[in-house]
Amino acid sequence: MISRRWAVAAVAAGALLATGACGSGFDENKSTQQSSGPASLQIMIASSGDAETTAVKDAAAMWAKSSGNTANVIPAQDIVQQLGQGLAGSNPPDVFYVDAARFADYASVGALEPYAQTMAGADAFVPGLKQSFTYKDQLYCVPKDSSTLALEINTDLWSKAGLTDADIPTTWDQLTSVAQKIKAKGITPMAIGDTRDRIGAFLVQAGGWWTSPDGTKATADTPQNEQALAYVQSLLKNGLAKYPKALDAGWAGEAFGKGKVAMTMEGNWIRGAMSTDFPNIKYTVKELPAGPKGKGTLSFTQCWGIAAKSKFKTQAQQFVQAMTTADQQLSFAKAFGVMPSRQDAQATYEQQNPDDAPFVEGAKYGQGPVNAPKMDSVLADLDAGLQGLQTGDPKAILQRFDKNAKTALGG
């Protein structure tokens, strides 16, 4: 019996030893930088489709050829998970897309190299977008493109309701009154997505926001935010706006494309959806109506992140430089319908696509997503609250957010 017990102990000890051995195997090798000579860059992208994948691959191949490096573009199925694996294994891709909504999570754990702090030409990017990639006063990465919300109007339904161009709403009051006129004709006036990524625009228009600008404090429970949610609630309660779910649609753009609503508020991605899925709907795009504290919209963006553990940071930065020139941004815009993130490129883009002017204008005052780490579950909880806004208590939703966010932000 004794010897068997010894054998078990030996096996257990062996397993522990192996754990230790593995541990040392995983240990970070002293980051050896290779700043000259040919580099082999791994670039992971969260592609919106074949058009984007092809465009990025082509641009990367061109850069690789002219600079003498190799660049391998990997379109990710689930970039959050694939990056997580790469970072945990100390073997992340050198360059990767970072969504503004996830940026603070990566920056706070030290996964990103703050290369943009010293990058030449970083001033050319839209300040609001740069703010989305700033963590603790450091600009980590440069935005690769931008999207903003605007008001889309179905022109057929608009004239059916007896409205003209002069009726296009520019304030909350006007929005309410045109919505009432549309509703009187038996048409659902508006579809609003039931998430913070749409309803948040009303907060900006009322002069509030979920968190402080530096993302360190939760500031949801304020009179401004309450006013904004109360306004959205009044639209929902009076049948002047509906969530997509109530219109049997997956998102507001689908309800709009099917001609179920006269208005919606979506971003420039609605262009692609309309031309492929609903080519027969005629519509026009305007800036969102202003609230009590002026104009406000939300901006969405991704940046070219460089891994802090990359072996080829110099070459990676050269690659990002090449991907974010004004010309390259404009050719990306043409290839897969995103807006440039550089001010100079945006001006050219606006000239080339005058119909998109409201989206470009929005980029100048757009508010980025909540920029703070460890907020994913708090924001998911907020969305659950906003889904029940029609019958819920706006103040309770805001207070609940503050309570949860305080724990996450540790303040």
Added chain:
Amino acid sequence: MSAKGIRGNERTAGWIFVAPALIILGLFFVLPILMALWVSLTGWNGQGSPFTSRVPFVGLHNYTALFATDDLARQDFMTSIRNNAYYVLLVVPLQTVLALGLALVLNNRILKGKSFFRTAFFFPSVTSSVAISVVFLFMFANGGAINALLSAVGINGPQWFSDPRGLIHIALDRVGVHNAPAALADHGVLGLTWWDWLSGPSVAMCAIITLVVWTTSGTFMVMFLAALQNLPIQLDEAGMVDGANAWQRFWRITLPQLRPTMFLVVTLGLIGTWQVFDQIYVMSQGNPAKTTLTPAFLSYRTAFRDFDYGSGAAISFVLFLIIVLFTLLQRWLLRERRGH
């Protein structure tokens, strides 16, 4: 202890024979579990190795936080436990009964085209769960096949994957209880009110339950069928001679003999249902309003989305304990009772 003798060398030989299995088990099973256990005791944020001195050791904090701190993390965890408990409560009995029923039908001597039905019933089990999940997404879409069928018989089907209402809440609503009674809404345990605990599975969860029952009962049917075909026919015939009817023979003769298989099926069912992940990941990601959040998915989300690998690992170990407890419990319930 003198182990020497004529069989003295057998022990060494035995160890050598089992060594390959032990090494593989140790390397790919014991070792990862030990490593995960270590991670669950740390505040590792997923950057670099968790086995360096720079990773903060936090002791049992990740575990106590799941039960003792009144915050969102505990609330999410308890919500996921609630959802999964309702899921297990419905899936395990339904799939066991369905599997047994199908096996009994296939075991019937007068059934024609047996192999066709056997294949048909077994087919969902061998198909990829992701593929089936996607097909079910289409079937349960608002304008999908299920709602089309329901509307054909005059029922206005629910918006399956966007309806967060619990079945028990809906039932109470029907009988006139529209708002939570104060006694249930104002008191609670572990971060959820009693009213929340008693919500029942949501409509969205019911769609997933249907899918899982349909896909897994085929596997368990095969197990029951194998057991049924091994039963001695003489006992059944003896029952007939004694004048027992079909129901009595099934209840008193067949079913008791199936006890080991029943134990296997229920155990595998419990383990599988507490670990449900792929259907949730593909179909709902925990939505709507967290009613399809399960511990396995929450563990994944905490680790890979919030970079809180310690908490994520802790959730998976709590899940492991829950599974062990339930398995022990049903082992005790299904034990052979003497003098019966």
